[in-house]
Amino acid sequence: RPERVAGAGFDLLGGLTVTGAIVLLVLGVERAPHASAGGTAATVGAGLALLAAFVAVERRAAAPLVRLGILRGGDLVRANLAGLLFAGGFFGFQFLVVLYLQELRGWSTLRTSLAMLVMGTDAILSPLLTPKLVARFGNARVIFGGLLLAALAYALFLPVGADWAYAMMLPSLIVVGLAFSLAYGPLTIAATEGVAEEEQGLAGALLYTSFQFGAALGLSAATAVNVAATASGAPADLLDGYRAALWVPLAAALLAALVSAFGLRARRSALPGPVAAPSVRA
Structure with a gap:
């Protein structure tokens, strides 16, 4: 809501988690031919974990980077x-x-x-x-x-x-x-x-x-x-x-x-x- 966003700070944690998720997911796919199956799975899994963390952060943030309700x-x-x-x-x-x-x-x-x-x-x-x-x-x-x-x-x-x-x-x-x-x-x-x-x-x-x-x-x-x-x-x-x-x-x-x-x-x-x-x- 606008009145909540006006006095709130930047959602730094949300930005960090979603950026990390994107980087790890892309890296996992790109490095797949060169890395072991376990290494690829770990990288992709870490990316998905950060994506889940991003969702959790957005649910609790006073001024979320992405208001999750918009995705309805x-x-x-x-x-x-x-x-x-x-x-x-x-x-x-x-x-x-x-x-x-x-x-x-x-x-x-x-x-x-x-x-x-x-x-x-x-x-x-x-x-x-x-x-x-x-x-x-x-x-x-x-x-x-x-x-x-x-x-x-x-x-x-x-x-x-x-x-x-x-x-x-x-x-x-x-x-x-x-x-x-x-x-x-x-x-x-x-x-x-x-x-x-x-x-x-x-x-x-x-x-x-x-x-x-x-x-x-x-x-x-x-x-x-x-x-x-x-x-x-x-x-x-x-x-x-x-x-x-x-x-x-x-x-x-x-x-x-x-x-x-x-x-x-x-x-x-x-x-x-x-x-x-x-x-x-x-």
Whole structure:
């Protein structure tokens, strides 16, 4: 409540516990191929323990970093889970494509950047196409469609070969850009819609944190699978590693679509304005 927050200090313990939880969970996933099963379990377990401690702290804090009652909103929770998974797949996919182009194909940084430039079509489509689709079909359907498109893009790249022409990669890259334009803006609306005005900032911060956490987890998971599936530095082994790791973004996108499917019965959302949002891509 605002009157309680005004005279209270910063929730330092809550910030420390949630930050520690995120760091340990990401570290546990990223170090999985290099650590023993026991070490990985201990790291992840410590992260989960800190996450539980964070919840306990927030329940007792006079001015909690996150008021847990806000998580009772189904739309907000779905948006955060879908955003986390979508970001994980999106960043993991980009990372693997860059590895493929530079490690296996020997492309320069400039050539790789130009090749990936087509994914930036979301900067054009987000303000032009997405608002019209949301106005006609509603947030839930547009988000669901964007996540399905992301899954399609990753699936199209699964059979990547050692000498694929750029034309064979292009469909995946174009569809990924389209998927981002459809999913990201409407997710920001879904995460804040119905939230009290004084907690709009909190709702937005939760979604942004979910995106960043998901990006870190997606990169870590893709890296872990890639390392584990690569037997040597030979081209054939490198390709095997990329193909195995590409299942990570595909699985993340499908899970995100499954989560968002529960919101398909929600009422159609009215679009208050352009849904283009600042890109979270590094």
